Amino acid sequence: MKDEGLVVREGNKGWQEGRAKNITFIVTKDCQLACKYCYLVGKNVQERMSWEIAKAAIDFVLNREDDPDFDYPSVIWDFIGGEPFLEIDLIEKICDYIKTELFSRNHRWFNSYRFSFSTNGINYDSEKVQRFIEKNKEHLSIGITIDGTQRKHDLNRVYKNSERGSYADVARNIPLWLEQFPGAGTKVTISSADIPYICESVLHLYKLGIRQVNINCVFEDVWSEDDDKLFEDQLILLADAIIDEDLYRGYSCSFFQEHLGHPMDCVYDNQNWCGAGKMLAVDAAGNFYPCTRFAQYSLRDKEAWIIGNIRDGIDKNKLRPFLTLDRCTQSTLECVNCEVAQGCAWCQGENFDAAKTHTVFERSTAICKMHKARVRANNYYWNKLYRKLEKS
């Protein structure tokens, strides 16, 4: 769509995509919410990161400027939980220390860093969070998760213990968030129960002023028999609304992408989907993981894949499977030969958790029928949009 690039809004690319080392601090495993689709099966209030662990992790990373695994021009310091902003005091101290150390060490990352957050948005307007934002505004990437209409959001995103929906407490912070980060996008998660609300939810988020909706189905094996048909119907409704109301000009929804649903080549198109193993996550115990999804609180059936810790460093043997992963080696023959493979995602952590053996080389295919439904709706979307643009 190059010729029409001015009229069709494309989704934002990630900052320094592929050029930034991602360091993730699991600052807490606690959250105000107990979302029903959450993959974090081991949340708890005890595992909160201490300043000593955080500082040691930062020192460990910054002392590795010559290590090829840390040889990136940029860095993203990612903070997750649970809910990261529950630990705003610690986060502020961490960020202050990082900035000071990068500068005093003349580290190359001083010229190219971001602090990134994925938050439930509940305490976004608190004084402490706002003070932190003010201090670090130019280096922040903050995503607030709001799942759509109140009925969809509150179906899954409920307070722990009370089961009360959190929509109202999140929605009130959206205007402030968008004022501070006008281009920000939200992340919407689809599980089986909320398929009927996809269309209304995306449109609702557009109405709230969120121009970029990143949306995906959960990777776990949760889908019922006709979910793919319901899903396809919802996406067709959404496609009609976006096109008929000319919303494609100013808004994007990640379900609809131009290059999606084509066969893929095992030589030229063989990359792994995500950066597991290239990123480094650290938790409250000071243990390192290839991605947060390999920490114990994320795993149902498997032991955590700990690759080292702040004291002993990284056991690089434990990273070798991740750094040699490619698409075809971990895929079934059906996936390799799939006619609509392009854009079919997987989560390395879910693959590992669902695998029959202790491996990251067994791709979970629970999402297969949902991807195929998405491809059909996506084809419909682009065919309809091309036709409209040709006529206009």
Next chain:
Amino acid sequence: MKKLVGQVTPEEKNEIQTLFERRNGLNELAKILTVDNSDLYEKLVRDLGETGTKFQSWWDSMSKKYRWESAANGNWEINFETCEIFLITPES
């Protein structure tokens, strides 16, 4: 008003983007560093001056090289994704 007035090379864009990022980093560091930490504070002050100078000289040399359109109350802006230069002037 925002008007496209030119474009720089990706290498030139990288130069100003690095300076831009550094200046932002220095400004945010300035919010937390105090004179108590005198060595680092002095280093920061020096760096702010040097980075500001390099920043300005990039715009000076590029505008000379490409002869971009200018305006009395206007200023130029760069789009880091496209390398395009825009002239921004107040709405009259």
Next chain:
Amino acid sequence: MLQYLSILLDDTSVAYCHADNPLTERYLIPLETLRKAILFGMKENLMIQYVYPDYELQEEYNALIESIDHVKIGRDVVVYNEVPKKITAENAVLRLSIADFIAKQYDIAVLLPQIARLNICLTDIETFKDEQIEEYQKALTTLNTVLLDQYKSGNRPQLSILTDRLQLKEMHNCGAGDTNIIVAPNGKFYLCPAFYYDEQTGINNRLNHHNPTSERSVGDLENGLQIPNPQLLKLDRAPLCRICDAYQCNRCIWLNQKLTWDINTPSHQQCVIAHLERNATRDLQRKLFDAGFAIENEIKEITYLDPFDVRKNIN
């Protein structure tokens, strides 16, 4: 495709590969289990290898064992856990630590004129440090010198880590679970004896996670083989090994899962040792060529010791 069935006749059967056998209490395979194992091998058209303990078996066992073509490990193939003064068997396995291999290189060299084939098995690969590269290289050079003299004098002794690669044009590895399978005295299948040892000693199980015990079997004689994710035991599903030409490497999957936690991914240690051997074989090949021997299978010069360092665009 499966080709070999190894039957552990007793829990104390001799260890013949990387892993030591920690089991000290005798448990002889029941006669009926042995009969079923042999039957399985016959029906699947597998070559049978019996792995012997250090004591003599009763006549009824011997009669059953002799009912089918086979190889006796611990008898026909003699296993040494230290360097012997003399080797009389045609085919022997010498199991040593890396330090012992280096320290006893001259004693091993003396054995070469006596043997038809000697398999070297290092028992502590996981402890190998890059600082030992030079010493290990030197030991291989020592053995090469004797091998060259032997070739010149018309003998062709086989030393697994140095002469196998002279002939190999493709990977020829251990093949656990792919070309080889084990039956233990309990009547269950294992990918190799090391997995059985781990199970019996309760070593943490990272392979069969669904079983909270240390169960590591992959089927039994009653219900047949049930190897989970068998495709991961194939070369084409091993991203590092399939681009590698250290064809003589054991590609020990037990070491893989122990050190990298993924059965298809070799450790740095295993790769470096295999490449030191491969490169030493190349030296031997060049010297043989200079001495007038025909070379059919030229080993190329390479600049790395670990294919992980030269993997490209695969992730």
